[in-house]
Amino acid sequence: MSIQDLIAPINERLTPTERRIAELVLKDPTLLAFGTVSDLADRANTSRPSIVRFATKLGFEGYTDLQSWIREQLSVQLSSPSQRIRQQESSTPPVWAAIEEAIHQSFDALTQERLIALATPIAQARNVWILSGETSMAGAYVLHSGLSMIRPDVRLVVEHSTGRELSSASEGDTAVVFDFARYRRNSITTSRALAELDVNIVAITDGPLSPLAALTKNWCELKIPAVGPFDSSIPSVMAAEMLVAQVVNQLGEEARHRIDRLESMWQATDTFLNYTPRPSREI
Amino acid sequence: MSIQDLIAPINERLTPTERRIAELVLKDPTLLAFGTVSDLADRANTSRPSIVRFATKLGFEGYTDLQSWIREQLSVQLSSPSQRIRQQESSTPPVWAAIEEAIHQSFDALTQERLIALATPIAQARNVWILSGETSMAGAYVLHSGLSMIRPDVRLVVEHSTGRELSSASEGDTAVVFDFARYRRNSITTSRALAELDVNIVAITDGPLSPLAALTKNWCELKIPAVGPFDSSIPSVMAAEMLVAQVVNQLGEEARHRIDRLESMWQATDTFLNYTPRPSREI
DNA sequence: TTGATAGTGTACGCCGCGTTACAAAGCGGA
DNA sequence: TCCGCTTTGTAACGCGGCGTACACTATCAA
Numbered sequence: 001m002s003i004q005d006l007i008a009p010i011n012e013r014l015t016p017t018e019r020r021i022a023e024l025v026l027k028d029p030t031l032l033a034f035g036t037v038s039d040l041a042d043r044a045n046t047s048r049p050s051i052v053r054f055a056t057k058l059g060f061e062g063y064t065d066l067q068s069w070i071r072e073q074l075s076v077q078l079s080s081p082s083q084r085i086r087q088q089e090s091s092t093p094p095v096w097a098a099i100e101e102a103i104h105q106s107f108d109a110l111t112q113e114r115l116i117a118l119a120t121p122i123a124q125a126r127n128v129w130i131l132s133g134e135t136s137m138a139g140a141y142v143l144h145s146g147l148s149m150i151r152p153d154v155r156l157v158v159e160h161s162t163g164r165e166l167s168s169a170s171e172g173d174t175a176v177v178f179d180f181a182r183y184r185r186n187s188i189t190t191s192r193a194l195a196e197l198d199v200n201i202v203a204i205t206d207g208p209l210s211p212l213a214a215l216t217k218n219w220c221e222l223k224i225p226a227v228g229p230f231d232s233s234i235p236s237v238m239a240a241e242m243l244v245a246q247v248v249n250q251l252g253e254e255a256r257h258r259i260d261r262l263e264s265m266w267q268a269t270d271t272f273l274n275y276t277p278r279p280s281r282e283i
Numbered sequence: 284m285s286i287q288d289l290i291a292p293i294n295e296r297l298t299p300t301e302r303r304i305a306e307l308v309l310k311d312p313t314l315l316a317f318g319t320v321s322d323l324a325d326r327a328n329t330s331r332p333s334i335v336r337f338a339t340k341l342g343f344e345g346y347t348d349l350q351s352w353i354r355e356q357l358s359v360q361l362s363s364p365s366q367r368i369r370q371q372e373s374s375t376p377p378v379w380a381a382i383e384e385a386i387h388q389s390f391d392a393l394t395q396e397r398l399i400a401l402a403t404p405i406a407q408a409r410n411v412w413i414l415s416g417e418t419s420m421a422g423a424y425v426l427h428s429g430l431s432m433i434r435p436d437v438r439l440v441v442e443h444s445t446g447r448e449l450s451s452a453s454e455g456d457t458a459v460v461f462d463f464a465r466y467r468r469n470s471i472t473t474s475r476a477l478a479e480l481d482v483n484i485v486a487i488t489d490g491p492l493s494p495l496a497a498l499t500k501n502w503c504e505l506k507i508p509a510v511g512p513f514d515s516s517i518p519s520v521m522a523a524e525m526l527v528a529q530v531v532n533q534l535g536e537e538a539r540h541r542i543d544r545l546e547s548m549w550q551a552t553d554t555f556l557n558y559t560p561r562p563s564r565e566i
Numbered sequence: 567t568t569g570a571t572a573g574t575g576t577a578c579g580c581c582g583c584g585t586t587a588c589a590a591a592g593c594g595g596a
Numbered sequence: 597t598c599c600g601c602t603t604t605g606t607a608a609c610g611c612g613g614c615g616t617a618c619a620c621t622a623t624c625a626a
Binding site: 036038048049051052062063 | 582
């Protein structure tokens with residue numbers, strides 16, 4: 001039971017001021033443990049009674065009650081073995097390490113030059129086709145979703161309609177293919193066919209021995225860790241996101257203009273619950 | 284610098300009473316952090332001035348001074364490892380740091396207990412419905428893909444057919460919702476409706492202030508970094524994958540059996556290019 | 567025995583704490 | 597426009613906090 005679990009069930013009943021207080025104490029719980037009512041009031045730009053009311057709204061008698069509760073929680077956290085475990089880095093579960101390593105390697109693989117090399121054919125293509133194997137579906141999905149927001153004529157090709165969809169592909173187009181061992185037969189054969197048609201191939205795959213790496217010089221290598229019995233999609237997704245960001249850079253004003261139009265479309269259709277302009281937009 | 288290091292050099296100059304106080308605070312440092320002079324005096328069977336004198340003997344102005352020092356020490360100890368990591372590497376590109384921090388925080392949020400709490404309703408549900416906002420589509424996709432391989436009756440609900448798809452949802456079902464600020468109106472209102480129908484809600488969201496966190500106690504908090512102009516899907520995907528792995532654990536033999544059948548189906552249809560059995564299967 | 571000194575507890579003052587009652591301001595509906 | 601409710605801030609109160617001055621006790625040397 002944490003302060004988060006206490007706030008969550010009542011978060012919709014919080015007044016604006018109380019919400020400010022909630023954000024404050026969530027950001028820095030030590031404020032609650034050590035701070036006085038006045039401290040919190042000052043930090044949240046409000047008055048002391050509002051702090052007390054916040055405490056009662058959480059179900060406590062008053063601030064004192066809330067604070068002593070927090071202190072108890074903190075005491076067990078300080079004395080419990082998990083805290084000591086937390087400080088030792090050696091005991092992290094192996095999955096964590098595998099994911100982190102994979103991410104690091106992907107970062108290393110996606111240098112600035114490599115990103116530019118991969119993004120350029122995407123930015124300049126007339127049509128962009130996206131293909132993928134199994135592990136990498138999520139990456140393909142993210143790429144499709146992201147690219148669609150910044151340029152026209154982007155299509156995610158699903159296996160059962162490969163032929164129909166790709167019949168119009170030709171020189172000047174670019175196909176982005178995600179696939180890793182074991183390679184999906186369909187994605188590989190399709191890529192080969194597209195390469196024959198002089199379609200630019202951009203391949204996200206697992207190394208120079210991949211059949212995809214043979215098709216193009218625009219490829220990059222990702223390491224795929226396992227999470228439980230399945231392979232992780234995280235590296236693919238990361239690569240897709242970085243590709244999208246790079247294409248945005250290269251398209252410049254045109255991409256930004258499209259994003260702005262999408263934004264106003266969202267506003268017009270009232271898509272989001274609490275619309276507040278933010279520097280970072282959603283995919 | 285700890286309280287031990289402060290006491291050690293003067294321990295021979297301590298009077299009997301002061302020695303009792305020293306033993307007390309060494310045994311339980313939270314007493315110093317949270318307790319008042321009176322508390323300590325009572326516990327050490329002495330008077331309040333002795334506590335104050337003890338503080339001054341350690342080189343502080345008074346008890347207040349000592350206490351605020353202890354609290355500072357405690358604060359850094361409580362700050363999460365991810366925050367300390369942030370302070371180290373300043374030379375890496377900001378995107379990397381942001382992604383790594385988000386991943387660390389997600390790891391912290393997805394403790395074993397939390398994972399079990401989230402996975403149990405998924406493992407036991409009659410039907411599983413998956414909903415998502417914008418950023419988190421990829422996570423929802425991965426969850427759907429993974430769960431489909433290990434249990435029946437898993438459905439990804441897309442916005443335009445929400446009503447039709449969910450008309451059969453009822454008690455005993457579980458809905459997994461991914462959404463983050465700005466919350467997509469459709470996913471939130473749908474979740475609320477499902478909660479009204481006593482469908483179990485499992486929420487992957489951005490904190491206790493999320494409207495989703497108000498609906499259920501089975502929620503977890505992810506931090507969403509920005510990659511270029513868009514929010515990243517990586518945390519959602521990671522959470523989805525860890526959820527799938529946990530559900531596999533809980534379903535045990537049944538899940539493994541299903542995976543094996545899928546495997547032979549793949550073999551039969553010759554889906555992959557180079558079939559070689561591997562310990563880790565693809566999603 | 568007596569005086570000085572170190573150790574400790576009592577008594578007191580002042581400040582700031584948390585709390586509550588009440589008034590002002592903001593917001594929506596009639 | 598007015599009325600009611602919700603939200604928020606102001607003012608006052610009483611309690612307990614810490615710190616300090618002072619008094620008592622014990623110890624030891626002379």
